Amino acid sequence: MTTTQPAGPSEAGRDEILADITAMIGLVLEDDGLDGTEVGMRTRFARDLEFESIDLVTLAGHLEDRYGHAVNFAEFMASMELDDIIELTVGRLVEHVAQCLKSAEAA
Template identity: 40%
Template sequence: MPGQTSSHAMAETPAPVTVTRESVLADLERILLEVVGDDLLMDGPLEMETSFSDDLQLESIEFVALAEELLNTYGEKVDFVTWMSGMELDQVVSLTAGQVVDFVVASLEA
């Protein structure tokens, strides 16, 4: 049926949208709330300077969940795992929300 095929295709291919750093930061905060829980906002809202290691103290399993949720939210263009695999350990440790936001925006604009 044409209606079903169209809906199915829409589910697989998100409609192009204009993304901004602010909208991606808001999405990232929502995703992190799902992954980490309400404790995320104990020190205030997520900011571009928020560090995943020092401020949020994310564990490796939470990075995996974050990667899955970014994929679910933005699709295959945002390959967080491949992006992170190209980093040195000190880069991963110092990763900030702003760096992830910039990565997502750049991936979606490519």
């Protein structure tokens, strides 16, 4: 007998979310003159992209425009300690978005 694990966000779904978030980051960085920066799952917002708080606010707006209220970036950030925010990676945000979308689909 074969048992299956509950389906999490598929790899294709994560890739699509990564592409969406990368595009959003590009929009934010374009405003700062840092466009063309390579973005991947291990890219850190503060250290690698030099995001400041206003950049995170702008990103939050893009996330809401794309995903609606299913993804609450402010609540996600509020759940973290300062060190976690400083080390926040694109991959962690991708996983958060994927989980939020999965929860919204299940509701």
